[in-house]
Amino acid sequence: MAVAAENQSQPPQNDLPYVLILKPPAAFSIFGDHFFHSPKFQFLKAFESPLPLSQFLLTHAQSVQAILTSASGSVTADTIRLLPHLDLVVTTSQGINHIDCSECRRRGIAVAGAGTIFSTDCADSAVGLLLDVLRKVSAANRYVKQGLWSSQGNYPLGNKVLGGKQVGIVGLGSIGTEVAKRLEAFRCSISYNSRSKKPSVPYTFYPNVVELAVNCDALIICCASTDETHHLIGKEVLSALGKDGVIINIARGPIIDEKELVQCLIKREIRGAGLDVFEHEPDVPVELLALDNVVMSPHNAFCTTESLEELRKTVVGNFEAFFSNEPLLTPVPLDDLPHLSACSW
Amino acid sequence: MAVAAENQSQPPQNDLPYVLILKPPAAFSIFGDHFFHSPKFQFLKAFESPLPLSQFLLTHAQSVQAILTSASGSVTADTIRLLPHLDLVVTTSQGINHIDCSECRRRGIAVAGAGTIFSTDCADSAVGLLLDVLRKVSAANRYVKQGLWSSQGNYPLGNKVLGGKQVGIVGLGSIGTEVAKRLEAFRCSISYNSRSKKPSVPYTFYPNVVELAVNCDALIICCASTDETHHLIGKEVLSALGKDGVIINIARGPIIDEKELVQCLIKREIRGAGLDVFEHEPDVPVELLALDNVVMSPHNAFCTTESLEELRKTVVGNFEAFFSNEPLLTPVPLDDLPHLSACSW
Known part of the structure; x- marks a missing residue:
């Protein structure tokens, strides 16, 4: 915050190279536009212009070498084609499925992301939600704060132990691996579903997510949101998880068929859910609001004071490196897509 | 539950040996009196008699060989002296500070407890509360359930990361050790205060709890409630912990000076607290009910469906072993007191 406040008083530096922003990252709404400020570049804000985007891009086509985006700001092939000097896209997210990486690769445009900054916070949140649901x-906390302990006596039973539970991780990328490490310390048995078996890990691999769900007490969704994972968790998987099963999603909303999940939770066809992400954020299905077997957070699983400061350093550092012809801090290898890391901002 | 329901229909078996109960264990209020039922003994319930306790004990002095108690039911030297044939006290708690163990040792009365049944559940709860506070x-969850995400936007910042935190454990018994193991997986640095340095653990030892607090971001109270630990955590320790510090108590309420804690939380002299236990349960200081930096649970940190079933087996198993002249399942070695394990029921 000190950095942002300090930079607000600086005069415009119009000789600095431009970084195009199509849509403001969420960090702007919290920290202000200067959160990612640097003395080495300046922002060109398409979202503040009254011009249609294509016209805005045509106007500035010659001066844009770099884009800053976030998970909610698509960087399409059409956009890229309008920017002949574009050489870098930096996203504040770990996931990069909102960027047309094929077009970037074709054009030789580098992509840099948040790296694994959010992985440990996401993993902590996943465990926190799982502990909370079980x-x-x-x-x-609600029971005590409403004064029910002294008026109604002991809290109703039904807490389930975590130790010994079979936990299935969907997407064993950097977040999923961190979740697994933590849950091993709670004496859970870990299995996973992923694009392919990972020879270096000791966990049981299920090539099919239904089969994983059949063999698990809890499913933790840590995979990327892609066409392949859209509604990956639907009626069949939830039925396979069963009435004692718990589902945790700290990845992306559309990976779960939310309507099916809501029905399963209402009918107690699964035990409970811990949800950080939803299909139509910030809207949450109203049916979930009153359910005691659902714990929710507003897509902030990844988000701590410390990780956001780390993000600021990484984003600014990538642009400064680029404009100084230095190697990027967190380049994304475009030859190895899609990435199974989901958390975003 | 099936076991309890089944046994309710059994007729009184008056030729069975008696197990005296001075005060009903909390399990009775949830599962009914038959939770610890066995075909090998029957309960003698002092708390259902209109007689004064001493008179009740005198009446049954010749027939009582064993007592069932819980953390809230003291077994004093006076009681023990009225029971010349008493040979066993079984408590549903892990802690045994409510039993006059000196008198038991002197008389050669065996004591059996819940062993470490509750240690992992307590440790899970401690981590859950710490994650919740940070x-x-x-x-x-409240923010989302109140519909504030869609109406007021992103959740206010202030979440703190768990990784890298210095966590101090007060009382490195079975619960404290389980807490430490879990927090290592979250990349916390562990230190502890205990009666003596434990050569077998890699954590930093502080002989003084104030010194521990100075060097910690979070304190987790896992020690037994004894005369020595009464109000161990007072103004001095809380000040040493400081305004970014967090305190978690899953041990016993009286270990913390609750009035001082409430003041520190109101004045934000510490960051937050996760409290499962209180000085005057089930009463909770009203000042805490509205504080967002306090997460509470109603003394159920230890309490899962699975651990209570394990408790039932252990309690019944100890009595059945005793009445069959077999070795006890979970004898407490009375030569090695006090024990640094706090959770109770």
């Missing part, structure tokens, strides 16, 4: 932390 | 799981 041990009813939020519900018990 | 990452605001309950508060974020």
Whole structure:
């Protein structure tokens, strides 16, 4: 915050190279536009212009070498084609499925992301949500805060132990691996579903997510949101998970068929859910609001004071490196797509 | 539950040996009196008699060989002296500070407890509360459930990362050790205060709890409640912990000076607290009910469906072993007191 406040007083530096922003990253709404400020470049804000985007891009086509985007700001092939000097796209997210990476690769445009900055925070949140759903932390807190302990006596039973549970991780990328490490310490048995078996890990691999769900007490969704993973978790997987099963999603909303999930939760066809992400954020299905077996957070699983400061350094550092002809801090290897890391900002 | 329901239909078996119960264990209020039922003994319930306790004990002095108690039911030297044939006290708790163990040792009365049944559940809860306070799981859940995400936008920042935090454990018994193991997986640095340095653990030892607090971001109370630990955590320790510090208590309420803690939380002299236990349960200081930096649970950190079933087996198993002249399942070695394990029921 100190950095942002300090930079607000600086005069416009019009000789600095431009970084195009199509849509403001969420960090702007919290920290202000100067969160990613640097003395080595300046922002060109398409979203503040009254011009249609294509016209805006044509106007500035010669001066744009770099784009800053976030998970909610698509960088399409059409956009890229309008920018002949574009050499870099930096995204504040770990996932890059909102960027047309094929077009970037074809053009030789570098892409840099948040790297694994958010992985440990996401993993912590996943474990926090799992503990909350099984041990009813939020519900018990509500019980005490409403004065029910002294008036109605002992809290209703139903807490389930975490140790010994079979936990299935969908997407064993950097986040999923961190989740697994933590849950091993709680004596959970870990299995996973991923594009392919990972020879270096000791966990049981299921090539099919239904088969994984059949063999698990809890499913933790850590995969990227892609065409392949859209509604990957639907009725069949939820039925396979069963009435004692718990589902945690800290990846992306569309990976779960939300309507099916809501029905399963209402009918108690699964035990509970911990959800950080939803299909139509910030809208949450109203049916979930009153359910005690659902714990929710507003897509902030990845988001701590410390990780956002790390993000600021990484984003600014990537642009500064680029404009100084230095190697990028967190380049994304475009030959190895898609990436199974989901968290975003 | 099936076991309890089944046994309710059994007729009284008056030729069975008696197990005296002075005060009903909490399990009775949830599962009914038959939770610990066995075909090998029957309960003698002092708490159902209109007689004064001493008179009740005198009446049954010749027939009582064993007592079932819980953390809230003291077994004093006076009681023990009225029971010349008493040979066994079984408590549903892990802690045994409510039993006069000196008198038991003197008389050669065996004591059996819950062993380490509750250690992992307590440790899970401690981590759950710590994650909740740092990452605001309950508060974020409330935010979403109140519809504030869609109406007021992104959740206010302030979540703190868990990784890299210095966590101090007060009382490195079975629960504290389980907490430490879990937090290592979250990349926390562990230090501890205990009666003595434990040569077998790699964590930093502080002989003084104030010194531990000075060097920690979070304190987790896992020690037994004894005369020595009464109000161990007072103003001095809380000040040493400081305004970014977090305190978690899953041990016993009286270990913390609750009035001082409430003041520190109100004045934000510490960052937050996760409290499963309180000085005057089930009463909770009203000042805490509205504080967003406090997460509470109703003394159920230890309490899962699975651990209570394990408790039932252990309690019944100890009595059945005793009445069959077999070795106890979970004898407490009375030569090695006090024990640094706190959770109870």
